[in-house]
Amino acid sequence: MGIIETKDLVYEYIRRDEEGNVEGITKAVDQVDLDIAPGEFIAILGHNGSGKSTLAKHLNAILTPTEGTVWVDGMDTAQEEKVWDIRREAGMVFQNPDNQIIGQVVEEDVGFGPENMGVPTREIWERVEESLKAVGMYKFRRHSPNKLSGGQKQRVSIAGVLAMHPKCIILDEPTAMLDPQGRREVVRAVRALNQVEEITVILITHYMEEIIYADRVYVMDRGKVAMEGTPREIFSQVEALKELRLDVPQATLLSYELQKRGVRLPDGILTKEELADALVALGPGS
Numbered sequence: 001m002g003i004i005e006t007k008d009l010v011y012e013y014i015r016r017d018e019e020g021n022v023e024g025i026t027k028a029v030d031q032v033d034l035d036i037a038p039g040e041f042i043a044i045l046g047h048n049g050s051g052k053s054t055l056a057k058h059l060n061a062i063l064t065p066t067e068g069t070v071w072v073d074g075m076d077t078a079q080e081e082k083v084w085d086i087r088r089e090a091g092m093v094f095q096n097p098d099n100q101i102i103g104q105v106v107e108e109d110v111g112f113g114p115e116n117m118g119v120p121t122r123e124i125w126e127r128v129e130e131s132l133k134a135v136g137m138y139k140f141r142r143h144s145p146n147k148l149s150g151g152q153k154q155r156v157s158i159a160g161v162l163a164m165h166p167k168c169i170i171l172d173e174p175t176a177m178l179d180p181q182g183r184r185e186v187v188r189a190v191r192a193l194n195q196v197e198e199i200t201v202i203l204i205t206h207y208m209e210e211i212i213y214a215d216r217v218y219v220m221d222r223g224k225v226a227m228e229g230t231p232r233e234i235f236s237q238v239e240a241l242k243e244l245r246l247d248v249p250q251a252t253l254l255s256y257e258l259q260k261r262g263v264r265l266p267d268g269i270l271t272k273e274e275l276a277d278a279l280v281a282l283g284p285g286s
Contacts, residue, residue, distance in 0.1 A: 003168050003200050004036040004059055004090065008068035011054055028054040030223035031068075036202065038167065041194045043211035043231075044204045046220030047245045055220065056172045056204045060090040073167060088117065090168040091161030095176045097153035106148075106156055107132070107141040113164040124163075131159040134197060135189040151182025155189050162193065168200040169193065175207060183207065208235075208249045212270040219244065232268035251275045 011029040016022055029051045036042050046052040057063040058070050061077040070077040072086045094100060103109030107128050114124045132138040135155040145153055154174055161169055171190060175183035187210050194201045203210065211217055217234045219227035221244050227234055234241070235248050238256045248256070255269040255278070264282065269275050 002034075002036045003038045003040075003073055004034060004202070005071045006032055006034045006058070006068065008033065009055075009058065009065050009070060010067035011058065011063060012066045028223050029058070032223075032225055034218070036168075036200065038200055039194070039198045040216065041191070041201045041214045042203070043214035043217045044202065044220060045206065045208075045211060045217055045234075045246065047206060050220040051223040052204050052220045053172050054223075056092075056170055056202070059168075059170050059202060060092050061086045062092070088164055089166055090170060091164055091166035093154070093157050093161055093169065093171045093174050095173045097150065097157045097177075100157040100160065101145045101153060104144060105141075106137065106143050106145055109145060109156060110141075110159045110163050113160055117164060127163040127165070128159075131162040132156075134162060134193060135159045136185075136192075149182060150178045151185035154178065154182065154186045158186070158189060158193070162197075162199075166199070168202065170202045170204070172204045173206070174203075175205070175210065183210070187213075206246070208247055208252075212249060219246070231270060235270060236268035 009029055009032040010027065013026045013028055014022055015024045032055060044052045044055065054063065058065065058077065060072065061083045064078050073089045075082045075086050077086055101109050103112060110128045110131055111124045114127050119127065129138065132141055135158050137152065137155050137159060140148065140152065145156060148156065175186050178186065190201055190203060191213055193199045203214065205211060212231045214231055217229060217231055218225050219234060226244060227240065235252045238248055238252065241248055249270060251272045251274065252269055255265045255275050259265050265278050269278060
């Protein structure tokens, strides 16, 4: 069994009128199966309303299934007595860092989670130091979070989760409220956690450039998994992504348009560097 596994996962939102009568039911997640191995970098992609954020909230027991099962490190999220253990194993980072930062000083904020877990004081400060260094924020440890940029705040939020020593971090559109520079900072920190610290990462996003370094991608649509594969496999299907109201990285789109005009380029080009190399390989006059 993987670090996170879902089987036949269904989640329904029930709408009620003022008297409490059921007006309708929306199936936000519909028969989703995931099997995520320890140390993987998984991206979950989809347009607004596709079900990706609802799915994310199941992965650390914020929501529990209407039908089906979710296991986190072998623990069933429907078991209430396991919820605290599940959230220690699978930490969650949300869109707005201001909603997760509560300390007046960065290092105090990062130490809040371990302190609540009963970690000894000396170990708390060791964890704070290692977590802030892992996300490149150690030199800001004595700053007020209010003085930080959006990208820096989000990295502090990630450090706060990391200090609890989770096996997995789930990031629910962590860059949605950030500018391009902030997005790059956060994605760079997330990649380092996965590659250096070997933490399982599940990144929920609608920014195409953020998923090109993932091991696998799940594309959500209407609550279902519409596509699954490596980033290269997914971005080789430009027309299918367009039908799902999703964009592709600029380099991928440009290479696709050149292919349609007869330029013999490989499918699934992900970066401008790959595109440049492919064009150079064609030679002059191609």
